[in-house]
Amino acid sequence: MSNTVISVKNLKKYYRVHQKDPGLIGSINSFLNRKYKDVKAVDGISFQIEEGELIGFIGPNGAGKTTTLKVLSGLLYPNGGETQVLGLEPFKRQKQFQINISLIMGQKNQLWWDLPPMDSFILNKEIYEIGKQEFKDTIEKLSRMLEVGDILATPVRKLSLGQRMKCELIAALLHSPKVLFLDEPTIGLDVVAQQNMRDFLKEYNRQFQATIILTSHYMGDVEKLCKRVVIINEGKIIYDGSLEKIINKYAPYKMIKVDFKENIDLKKIEEFGRAERYSGNHVEFRVAKDEISKKTAKLLSEFEVADITIEDPAIEEIIRQIFEQ
Amino acid sequence: MSKYWEIFRITWQQFLIYRVNFVIWRLRTIMQLLLVYFIWWSVFKSQVQVFGYTASSILTYILAASLIRTIVLSSRASDLIDSINTGSIVNFLIKPLGFIRYFLTRDAADKLFNIGFFIVEISLLILLLKPPVIIQTDIAILIPFFLSIAGGLIIYFCINFIIGLTAFWVESSWGVLFLMSVFLESLGGGLFPLDILPKNLFSALMLTPFPYLIYFPAKLYLGGMNYSEMLNGFVVIAIWILVLILLMRIIRDAGFRHFSAVGN
Amino acid sequence: MRKYLKVWWLYTINSFQVQLNVRWAFVLFIFAKILRFAAFIFFLVVLVKSTKVLAGYNLDQVILFFLSFNLLDILSQLIFREVYRFRAVILSGNFDYYLMKPLNPLFRSLFTGADLFDFATLIPLIFALLYFINKLQLLDIIHLSSYFLMLLVGLVIALSFHIFVLSLGIFTTEVDNAVFVYRDLMGMGRVPVDIYMEPIRGLVTFIIPVGIMMTFPAKSLMGLLSLSSLVYSILFAAFLFYLSLNIWKIALRNYSSASS
Numbered sequence: 001m002s003n004t005v006i007s008v009k010n011l012k013k014y015y016r017v018h019q020k021d022p023g024l025i026g027s028i029n030s031f032l033n034r035k036y037k038d039v040k041a042v043d044g045i046s047f048q049i050e051e052g053e054l055i056g057f058i059g060p061n062g063a064g065k066t067t068t069l070k071v072l073s074g075l076l077y078p079n080g081g082e083t084q085v086l087g088l089e090p091f092k093r094q095k096q097f098q099i100n101i102s103l104i105m106g107q108k109n110q111l112w113w114d115l116p117p118m119d120s121f122i123l124n125k126e127i128y129e130i131g132k133q134e135f136k137d138t139i140e141k142l143s144r145m146l147e148v149g150d151i152l153a154t155p156v157r158k159l160s161l162g163q164r165m166k167c168e169l170i171a172a173l174l175h176s177p178k179v180l181f182l183d184e185p186t187i188g189l190d191v192v193a194q195q196n197m198r199d200f201l202k203e204y205n206r207q208f209q210a211t212i213i214l215t216s217h218y219m220g221d222v223e224k225l226c227k228r229v230v231i232i233n234e235g236k237i238i239y240d241g242s243l244e245k246i247i248n249k250y251a252p253y254k255m256i257k258v259d260f261k262e263n264i265d266l267k268k269i270e271e272f273g274r275a276e277r278y279s280g281n282h283v284e285f286r287v288a289k290d291e292i293s294k295k296t297a298k299l300l301s302e303f304e305v306a307d308i309t310i311e312d313p314a315i316e317e318i319i320r321q322i323f324e325q
Numbered sequence: 326m327s328k329y330w331e332i333f334r335i336t337w338q339q340f341l342i343y344r345v346n347f348v349i350w351r352l353r354t355i356m357q358l359l360l361v362y363f364i365w366w367s368v369f370k371s372q373v374q375v376f377g378y379t380a381s382s383i384l385t386y387i388l389a390a391s392l393i394r395t396i397v398l399s400s401r402a403s404d405l406i407d408s409i410n411t412g413s414i415v416n417f418l419i420k421p422l423g424f425i426r427y428f429l430t431r432d433a434a435d436k437l438f439n440i441g442f443f444i445v446e447i448s449l450l451i452l453l454l455k456p457p458v459i460i461q462t463d464i465a466i467l468i469p470f471f472l473s474i475a476g477g478l479i480i481y482f483c484i485n486f487i488i489g490l491t492a493f494w495v496e497s498s499w500g501v502l503f504l505m506s507v508f509l510e511s512l513g514g515g516l517f518p519l520d521i522l523p524k525n526l527f528s529a530l531m532l533t534p535f536p537y538l539i540y541f542p543a544k545l546y547l548g549g550m551n552y553s554e555m556l557n558g559f560v561v562i563a564i565w566i567l568v569l570i571l572l573m574r575i576i577r578d579a580g581f582r583h584f585s586a587v588g589n
Numbered sequence: 590m591r592k593y594l595k596v597w598w599l600y601t602i603n604s605f606q607v608q609l610n611v612r613w614a615f616v617l618f619i620f621a622k623i624l625r626f627a628a629f630i631f632f633l634v635v636l637v638k639s640t641k642v643l644a645g646y647n648l649d650q651v652i653l654f655f656l657s658f659n660l661l662d663i664l665s666q667l668i669f670r671e672v673y674r675f676r677a678v679i680l681s682g683n684f685d686y687y688l689m690k691p692l693n694p695l696f697r698s699l700f701t702g703a704d705l706f707d708f709a710t711l712i713p714l715i716f717a718l719l720y721f722i723n724k725l726q727l728l729d730i731i732h733l734s735s736y737f738l739m740l741l742v743g744l745v746i747a748l749s750f751h752i753f754v755l756s757l758g759i760f761t762t763e764v765d766n767a768v769f770v771y772r773d774l775m776g777m778g779r780v781p782v783d784i785y786m787e788p789i790r791g792l793v794t795f796i797i798p799v800g801i802m803m804t805f806p807a808k809s810l811m812g813l814l815s816l817s818s819l820v821y822s823i824l825f826a827a828f829l830f831y832l833s834l835n836i837w838k839i840a841l842r843n844y845s846s847a848s849s
Contacts, residue, residue, distance in 0.1 A: 015845055028341060075688050077842045098691040110686045114607045123603065126596045127692045349766040356773045359789065360780075367644045367784035368636065375639055454786070500617030507621040511628030521635060 005179060005211045006049040011081035013042040013067050041067040043235035054205045056226035057215040064235040065215040066183055073103045073181050085179060099128055102177035106187035110171055111156045117167040118152045121174060128175035142170045146200055162193030182214035186221055198224050219315040233323060250321055251313045254292055256285045261304040272299060329430045336434035351442050358391045361516055376521040381457035382547055388458060390515050390543040395443040397477045397538050401431045405489030406498045432482060466548050469555060473542040476562040480534050483569035493580035514540025534565045600701035615706055630655060644783040653721045654781045657807040659714055662775060663707055665747040671702030672751045676764040695837060698755050732810050739806035745826040746802050752833035756840035778803025798825060
């Protein structure tokens with residue numbers, strides 16, 4: 001039996017935004033009499049997260065992912081529901097809570113722009129009251145894992161985005177938080193840096209049994225990292241469970257991609273399944289899972305095939321399907 | 326032309342959106358006015374005449390100066406520094422939009438909006454404080470008065486714009502802008518009529534552009550300035566305008582060259 | 590407490606290092622401030638030399654009022670400098686990081702930007718103050734201690750105002766002008782508030798406490814402050830401080846961070 005680290009019951013968070021018609025008249029109207037509208041950013045969601053889990057929150061822009069994350073990390077005051085993280089109410093922002101969590105936002109930085117990252121680390125050391133030896137060890141360990149040893153003395157503004165994100169990670173992890181919230185951690189990073197970040201998070205989660213919750217636009221992040229995903233849309237949870245299950249549920253098929261030796265008539269291969277892409281000698285089919293072996297064998301025996309691959313459908317595609325329903 | 330009208334409109338809309346900001350800004354100008362007004366008011370509780378001014382002439386001077394400040398000193402040059410620093414200045418290089426004209430339009434919108442508020446405020450103040458103001462009706466004084474305001478307005482725009490342009494090269498444009506505003510605050514004539522200063526200092530000051538932004542028009546309004554003084558003043562204004570416009574264009578072109586050569 | 594001192598010192602050192610990067614701007618700022626100071630004092634001297642008195646005070650006293658104003662003004666700018674950056678903190682969403690850390694966000698937003706350059710301008714000012722205090726024969730324990738007491742009251746009021754400004758910043762994100770309103774309001778105290786006409790005088794003395802902050806300390810130094818005014822000031826400051834803390838709490842509850 002593992003420990004429940006986070007439990008959320010019927011959480012609600014509404015925002016008031018002010019409305020304005022376009023144009024000068026609209027401006028004057030809004031000057032005299034502001035109209036407000038409540039936006040239900042999070043509208044009654046519930047879930048539980050166990051210690052050591054690595055969970056992905058996915059959903060389109062404005063779905064409520066980030067809001068949920070911010071309520072969990074104590075930044076926003078919820079309008080309703082019960083939220084507990086490590087047995088504490090986040091919004092009270094007790095010290096006991098704060099020294100055990102960390103939040104990393106891909107678009108923001110806590111490092112001092114004009115100073116080397118080390119200066120920011122030292123500040124965090126004092127803020128989190130980290131002992132000298134522990135501080136030294138943690139920095140050493142993290143900079144080894146992230147391979148950044150030599151840039152800690154360079155002013156932040158001279159670092160690349162990838163290097164900066166690594167330093168942001170160190171700053172956020174210095175106090176060895178038990179719960180880690182990541183909001184779009186890989187945004188703007190190049191492919192290599194994204195990969196590094198994912199590897200690190202996976203390793204960190206494994207080594208330290210840290211509970212990690214991340215939101216991301218990149219399905220790649222979620223696919224590589226998270227066993228469990230929570231899909232949010234318009235402030236409501238529409239799926240909570242393993243990634244595998246949802247793939248099976250919404251995509252009980254695989255993609256067969258075939259290169260024929262010569263151009264082929266589409267009509268001849270219609271019986272194998274719906275062709276999703278076709279260009280002369282290259283065809284991609286959608287084939288139900290239980291028919292895969294039968295159909296592949298048939299394909300190979302009846303046609304001259306140069307190359308054939310069988311793949312899971314792209315996860316973006318699946319998620320898009322879910323939202324379209 | 327219509328695009329500048331659009332810029333004008335958008336600038337006005339921004340005022341309405343940042344209404345709290347704007348109201349607060351007006352509050353500030355009132356407080357600044359009150360400080361100066363009451364220093365002089367309390368002086369004349371025990372005196373009849375100070376430095377050749379009577380209570381009514383000095384209070385009129387202070388109120389006229391505050392009107393002139395509203396017209397001359399409202400400017401959006403700080404936006405220029407911002408747009409250079411953030412690189413959004415690029416828009417002026419790729420869009421068919423006059424660079425100086427854009428900021429001139431923004432300034433005009435800014436000024437009109439401020440004047441509107443000033444009229445309301447000053448009417449309230451006059452009603453409440455009942456100062457013994459002189460209402461100038463002499464056309465032969467009012468025409469040079471408005472002309473000098475126009476001159477001051479151009480001088481101020483050029484100075485601000487030139488300072489803004491320095492942001493292409495240096496990081497400390499903000500400091501220069503601040504220094505300029507302090508110069509104006511101290512030596513522009515908003516606090517006291519500059520002719521109470523020692524003679525030599527006063528004459529030297531009259532060769533710089535600063536007195537023409539506030540002091541000179543306000544003094545004109547009071548009347549009693551003789552023709553040679555008036556003529557002198559307008560000649561200095563004209564020279565400064567020529568010099569500053571020339572300088573502004575040279576620096577603008579150099580700035581764009583520098584920008585395209587170095588990037589940001 | 591020790592932690593907070595340590596953290597404060599680190600922040601101060603860090604912002605000093607950052608300032609050194611744009612040192613020319615800061616030299617200009619300081620030069621401009623000195624110019625403004627000199628110009629105003631020059632004006633006062635020219636004026637009061639000719640009129641002999643201003644609102645019943647002689648030239649030395651008027652100068653003492655102005656110096657005392659500057660002391661409080663510089664002190665509060667120095668201590669609460671971080672407030673000037675608060676708008677950017679809110680707009681960028683970096684306030685999230687303030688809330689997340691085990692460091693009081695109010696402390697972070699108020700105190701962590703102290704400006705070491707301002708320390709430099711304090712030193713000549715204090716010497717000038719001492720010179721005039723001595724000249725007016727007020728250099729004794731009784732006068733000085735009541736002066737310090739009223740300075741402290743003034744600083745507590747300044748603190749409360751800055752907390753109001755921060756709260757406003759959370760509600761509207763429009764904070765820069767609010768700071769300057771405060772600064773201009775205080776600027777009305779460059780001369781003793783006795784110069785103002787009633788009811789403005791009463792307003793800026795007791796309601797908008799420019800008088801309490803800027804005029805009362807110098808008055809108490811000169812022994813011209815009544816006991817009832819002194820008690821009123823202390824109560825007023827305590828009440829304002831209490832109010833500001835509560836409003837800050839409400840503001841935090843209403844905080845909704847930028848990117849959402």
